[in-house]
Amino acid sequence: MLPVSGVALALREPTGEDEIYVLETTLAPLPAVLELARRVATTFTGGPVDWASLPATDLDAAALMVRRSWIGDVIRTDASCPGTGCRERIDVSFGIGDYLRHHRPRRPRSVIGMAGTGWFTLTGAAVRFRLPTVADLLAAAACDQPAEELCSRCIDAPELSRPLARRLDRALSALAPNLDDLLGGSCPACGHQVTMRFDPLAYTLAELRQAFSGIHLEVHALASAYGWPEAAILALPRSRRRRYASMIDRERRAG
Numbered sequence: 663m664l665p666v667s668g669v670a671l672a673l674r675e676p677t678g679e680d681e682i683y684v685l686e687t688t689l690a691p692l693p694a695v696l697e698l699a700r701r702v703a704t705t706f707t708g709g710p711v712d713w714a715s716l717p718a719t720d721l722d723a724a725a726l727m728v729r730r731s732w733i734g735d736v737i738r739t740d741a742s743c744p745g746t747g748c749r750e751r752i753d754v755s756f757g758i759g760d761y762l763r764h765h766r767p768r769r770p771r772s773v774i775g776m777a778g779t780g781w782f783t784l785t786g787a788a789v790r791f792r793l794p795t796v797a798d799l800l801a802a803a804a805c806d807q808p809a810e811e812l813c814s815r816c817i818d819a820p821e822l823s824r825p826l827a828r829r830l831d832r833a834l835s836a837l838a839p840n841l842d843d844l845l846g847g848s849c850p851a852c853g854h855q856v857t858m859r860f861d862p863l864a865y866t867l868a869e870l871r872q873a874f875s876g877i878h879l880e881v882h883a884l885a886s887a888y889g890w891p892e893a894a895i896l897a898l899p900r901s902r903r904r905r906y907a908s909m910i911d912r913e914r915r916a917g
């Protein structure tokens with residue numbers, strides 16, 4: 663279930679076409695993952711998901727759910743220690759389920775929903791605001807001043823004082839926690855504390871590209887062995903294509 667909107671997702675297995683899409687897309691991570699989500703995710707009852715209107719946090723969560731479904735729950739990433747002369751490898755690993763639980767949205771008491779509008783207000787403040795959606799982020803990314811554009815789309819206040827901006831920031835991080843967050847770790851050799859940025863969209867794309875990098879060899883093996891056209895092989899679900907490829911491989915090794 664997507665954390666902010668509560669939409670229940672169903673993810674399908676990737677086909678070779680999806681894998682080729684991931685490998686070849688030149689889009690930035692946000693539109694690239696948006697397109698991937700449109701391809702492989704539906705609501706639990708099989709209907710389309712209106713991704714553009716969903717809070718941006720939910721697309722980050724969907725990327726992590728795709729990663730969990732196709733590769734597994736545990737993410738392992740590393741950094742080299744920035745301590746003077748150390749350079750020891752610092753491993754950071756965590757489960758996607760735990761990460762999503764840790765970043766679970768909550769509604770602070772001072773936040774009041776304006777029924778049926780998608781807008782909120784804060785107690786005792788002249789302000790109306792809503793959660794930035796995927797469409798807002800895409801529109802902002804196309805502007806010269808993305809942060810200002812996002813504010814003007816999602817915040818409506820006669821005057822945005824600093825204390826009010828801070829209250830809004832806290833309210834937004836509670837209602838739709840940013841999953842593009844910092845991870846902490848400590849060096850096993852010198853104890854130096856490090857923080858590294860974890861961007862769910864860029865991370866998922868990079869990892870899927872690595873996972874899918876064997877597809878050309880498999881298509882080649884199936885096309886050579888069975889004479890099937892490329893389109894027919896790419897239409898197969900990944901698991902079935904890989905089973906055929908491993909049978910072909912076993913036979914070659916035996917022969």
Ligand SMILES: [Zn+2]
Pocket residue numbers: 743744745748749750849850851852853854
């Ligand atoms: Zn160190």
